[in-house]
Amino acid sequence: MKAAVYHPKRRFEVTELPTPKPGPGEVLIKVNRSAICGTDVHAFMYDLAPDGSVLGHEFAGTIAAVGSGVTRWKAGDRVIGGGGEWPVGHEPPVRVHPRYNYRTMGFTNTRSRGYAEYTILEEWAPLAIPDGVPDEAASLTEPCSVAVHAVRKSALRLGDTVGVIGAGPIGLLVTQAALAAGAGRVIVAEPAPGRATAARSAGAETVIDPFEQDTVEQMVALTGGRGPDVMFDCAGLKNTLQQAFDSVKRAGQVILVAVPWEPLPLLPAEWMAREIDFRSSWGGLPEDWRISLDLMRQGKISAQVLMSDTSFITLDQIQPTFVSLMKPTTQLQVVIRM
Numbered sequence: 001m002k003a004a005v006y007h008p009k010r011r012f013e014v015t016e017l018p019t020p021k022p023g024p025g026e027v028l029i030k031v032n033r034s035a036i037c038g039t040d041v042h043a044f045m046y047d048l049a050p051d052g053s054v055l056g057h058e059f060a061g062t063i064a065a066v067g068s069g070v071t072r073w074k075a076g077d078r079v080i081g082g083g084g085e086w087p088v089g090h091e092p093p094v095r096v097h098p099r100y101n102y103r104t105m106g107f108t109n110t111r112s113r114g115y116a117e118y119t120i121l122e123e124w125a126p127l128a129i130p131d132g133v134p135d136e137a138a139s140l141t142e143p144c145s146v147a148v149h150a151v152r153k154s155a156l157r158l159g160d161t162v163g164v165i166g167a168g169p170i171g172l173l174v175t176q177a178a179l180a181a182g183a184g185r186v187i188v189a190e191p192a193p194g195r196a197t198a199a200r201s202a203g204a205e206t207v208i209d210p211f212e213q214d215t216v217e218q219m220v221a222l223t224g225g226r227g228p229d230v231m232f233d234c235a236g237l238k239n240t241l242q243q244a245f246d247s248v249k250r251a252g253q254v255i256l257v258a259v260p261w262e263p264l265p266l267l268p269a270e271w272m273a274r275e276i277d278f279r280s281s282w283g284g285l286p287e288d289w290r291i292s293l294d295l296m297r298q299g300k301i302s303a304q305v306l307m308s309d310t311s312f313i314t315l316d317q318i319q320p321t322f323v324s325l326m327k328p329t330t331q332l333q334v335v336i337r338m
């Protein structure tokens with residue numbers, strides 16, 4: 001099978017590997033669509049992935065073969081590569097151990113292999129793709145679950161005004177998830193014109209251009225001087241968390257969704273007297289994956305708004321694509337067509 005194998009110093013080698021065989025309790029998945037995640041771009045940029053690993057954890061495909069004892073799946077079933085409920089005792093330590101944090105435990109996810117024609121998962125791990133959800137959309141279930149998780153962690157209530165900073169894939173999905181959850185209106189701050197257009201397609205009422213306008217001033221002015229009820233920081237840039245705190249209404253809530261990789265200058269005196277609630281959100285749980293697929297099936301979340309003509313590449317284009325994604329990008333979501 002064809003696979004993109006990672007080698008140190010930012011190098012993918014597209015090569016032939018033996019097609020794996022499913023062991024007992026495992027399934028072989030033929031990967032059809034594989035989305036490129038910011039986490040993988042980060043692993044590439046900082047050379048975090050182990051030599052010889054095949055990355056990629058956002059994929060959709062079909063069951064090609066099942067190992068002995070597998071009862072849940074048969075060949076031909078359409079699945080995504082994650083979202084299954086962990087069997088009791090197999091919960092990842094990051095979810096159950098009070099101090100475990102894979103941010104500081106290193107990048108060890110060597111079993112994800114969506115950047116290959118075939119991959120193996122344990123039978124509990126995949127989720128069935130509902131009829132009517134195309135593979136391209138289904139491959140984005142993982143980032144969608146991140147957005148659904150963030151919205152479900154928030155204090156958002158019916159009719160609330162939501163502010164979203166950053167309209168990359170996660171910001172666009174948070175915008176749609178917030179509206180699906182009953183937000184009255186969503187105001188987005190995003191400088192890249194392509195992403196601003198996508199934010200409007202995602203349902204944003206107004207898109208602020210932070211290069212032309214002051215994000216905080218606009219967020220406050222557009223809400224009659226109050227500020228949004230809930231602010232989602234989906235950019236994670238040096239000044240965006242402070243902007244979220246400064247924008248949100250008194251006793252409103254700020255949710256950090258993006259991962260800032262550098263120290264942030266925060267000036268709490270500017271906003272703490274307004275008694276703001278702060279919460280961080282990380283990844284998605286199996287329930288968030290199921291809800292994501294259901295929202296896509298119902299048309300309440302569209303993966304289409306994250307994609308354009310330039311969204312699709314072949315596996316052979318993976319190296320230049322990752323190099324280009326390291327720079328601040330105006331690209332929306334990139335998906336590999338296997």
Ligand SMILES: [Zn+2]
Nearest residue numbers: 037039058142
């Ligand atoms: Zn991801």
